[in-house]
Amino acid sequence: xxxxDLTFLSWDIISKFVLGGLWFSIKLTIIATLxxxxxxxxxxLMRLSGRKALMLPATIYVNxxxxxxxxxxxxxxxLLIPFLIGKPIGAEVSAIVTFIAFEAAYFSEIMRxxxxxxPRGQVHAGQALGMSYGQNMRLVVLPQAxxxxxxxxxxxxxxxxxxxxxxxxxxxxxxxKGFTNAGKIYGRPEEAYLLAAVVYFVICFxxxxxxxxxxxxxAIIR
Amino acid sequence: xxxxxxxxxxxxxxxRTYLEWMVDAWGWTLAVAGSSWVVAVVMGALxxxxxxxxxxxxxxxxxxxxxxxxxxxxxxVQVFLWYFVVPKMFPxxxxxxxxxxxxxxxxxxxxxxxxxxxxAGIQALPRGQRYAALAMGFTTAQAYRYVILPMALRxxxxxxxxxxxxxxxxxxxxxxxxxxxLTMFAMQAQEETSRGVEVYLAVTALYMLSAxxxxxxxxxxxxxxxxxxxxxxxxxxxxx
Numbered sequence: 001x002x003x004x005d006l007t008f009l010s011w012d013i014i015s016k017f018v019l020g021g022l023w024f025s026i027k028l029t030i031i032a033t034l035x036x037x038x039x040x041x042x043x044x045l046m047r048l049s050g051r052k053a054l055m056l057p058a059t060i061y062v063n064x065x066x067x068x069x070x071x072x073x074x075x076x077x078x079l080l081i082p083f084l085i086g087k088p089i090g091a092e093v094s095a096i097v098t099f100i101a102f103e104a105a106y107f108s109e110i111m112r113x114x115x116x117x118x119p120r121g122q123v124h125a126g127q128a129l130g131m132s133y134g135q136n137m138r139l140v141v142l143p144q145a146x147x148x149x150x151x152x153x154x155x156x157x158x159x160x161x162x163x164x165x166x167x168x169x170x171x172x173x174x175x176x177k178g179f180t181n182a183g184k185i186y187g188r189p190e191e192a193y194l195l196a197a198v199v200y201f202v203i204c205f206x207x208x209x210x211x212x213x214x215x216x217x218x219a220i221i222r
Numbered sequence: 223x224x225x226x227x228x229x230x231x232x233x234x235x236x237x238r239t240y241l242e243w244m245v246d247a248w249g250w251t252l253a254v255a256g257s258s259w260v261v262a263v264v265m266g267a268l269x270x271x272x273x274x275x276x277x278x279x280x281x282x283x284x285x286x287x288x289x290x291x292x293x294x295x296x297x298x299v300q301v302f303l304w305y306f307v308v309p310k311m312f313p314x315x316x317x318x319x320x321x322x323x324x325x326x327x328x329x330x331x332x333x334x335x336x337x338x339x340x341x342a343g344i345q346a347l348p349r350g351q352r353y354a355a356l357a358m359g360f361t362t363a364q365a366y367r368y369v370i371l372p373m374a375l376r377x378x379x380x381x382x383x384x385x386x387x388x389x390x391x392x393x394x395x396x397x398x399x400x401x402x403x404l405t406m407f408a409m410q411a412q413e414e415t416s417r418g419v420e421v422y423l424a425v426t427a428l429y430m431l432s433a434x435x436x437x438x439x440x441x442x443x444x445x446x447x448x449x450x451x452x453x454x455x456x457x458x459x460x461x462x
Binding site: 004064067068069070071072075076079080162163165166168169176189190193194196197200201204205208 | 290291294295296297298299300302303306307310311387391392393394395397398405408409412418419422425426429430433434
């Protein structure tokens with residue numbers, strides 16, 4: 001078909017090359033999402049704290065991260081982490097640290113919008129009940145902000161999953177690398193790229209379809 | 223650690239300094255991003271419009287497929303598809319320079335996102351505007367050309383601004399197919415000079431400067447084309 005030959009692919013090749021890469025891509029996505037949401041929420045709280053000493057560094061961090069290409073951030077961390085800890089570091093570990101730090105900036109913008117979407121009256125009501133700042137945030141504001149923003153957070157996770165392919169820049173072994181390696185060894189690089197595209201498409205399309213469903217359900221509850 | 227900014231004045235082995243190389247690379251980044259932007263806006267406006275033509279279900283389907291296809295495959299993979307797979311499948315493309323193939327990849331990827339913004343912009347307009355245009359005797363094409371799109375494009379200027387800045391940042395993936403742009407320069411100069419921090423700092427600064435320039439240009443456009451009394455809402459977080 002059009003000069004391509006997809007018959008080289010067997011289960012052996014998939015389990016030998018692709019599955020390990022797929023697992024790393026998924027692991028990276030999950031860790032970076034969870035870490036990014038935790039640190040992103042902290043950054044959002046800092047930016048909304050009203051204290052300059054907290055707002056300024058958080059704002060600089062978030063806007064700085066958001067104005068640099070992810071590939072450059074990946075390169076930066078890969079260069080700097082060994083420098084800071086004094087010993088070489090694997091591309092995979094470096095990628096995980098990078099993605100947590102990078103995604104925190106994006107998740108913080110989402111969480112900030114989510115926190116601001118909660119009516120002020122709720123915060124005041126919490127205060128009137130004698131809740132501390134921590135209790136108010138933990139029990140009243142953040143659960144609702146999180147629920148309101150769930151579709152956006154998940155959409156960001158899908159984008160994050162796509163972006164994990166950029167670890168190509170430092171040679172980490174992810175889903176894309178699994179396919180390209182198999183393609184190289186078996187002399188079918190073009191077919192391998194095509195199959196990688198199909199796998200990414202199926203995963204991302206299924207995920208975004210589920211998010212759309214979820215969004216419809218949440219909209220009804222609200 | 224000590225700085226060594228003199229490294230930019232060293233010869234890179236081909237008779238030019240690293241500084242000259244970096245400026246060239248900046249030019250390539252801007253060229254890739256600028257050309258892709260044109261492709262992205264043209265295709266994005268077209269596909270976004272098609273998705274709102276409820277009388278032509280096949281055009282809606284075509285545009286939906288376009289959007290889903292180009293936004294559910296990672297950009298890097300799309301770049302590889304255009305650069306390696308398309309010329310192999312369609313020999314016609316073997317004559318096309320790599321720069322153009324990357325522009326297609328980046329342009330079409332971004333067009334899917336812009337199409338969604340255009341569609342949202344069109345749907346955000348009061349229905350009365352469309353009816354009024356049709357009642358005046360406009361054809362559908364005229365209604366879009368003279369009434370709907372001029373309003374919708376103004377509405378989407380804020381999200382289009384951040385998408386254009388994203389496009390500039392995303393142009394960094396062109397390094398993967400050896401386009402001599404900033405990220406490619408950063409990786410090679412880092413390796414050759416071992417002054418990674420200086421090189422990366424300079425490249426990062428150029429990216430930030432470019433993104434800031436894009437932001438200012440759009441702020442200017444937004445101010446120039448705004449319709450008095452017509453307030454536009456801002457976008458939300460997320461993206462890249």
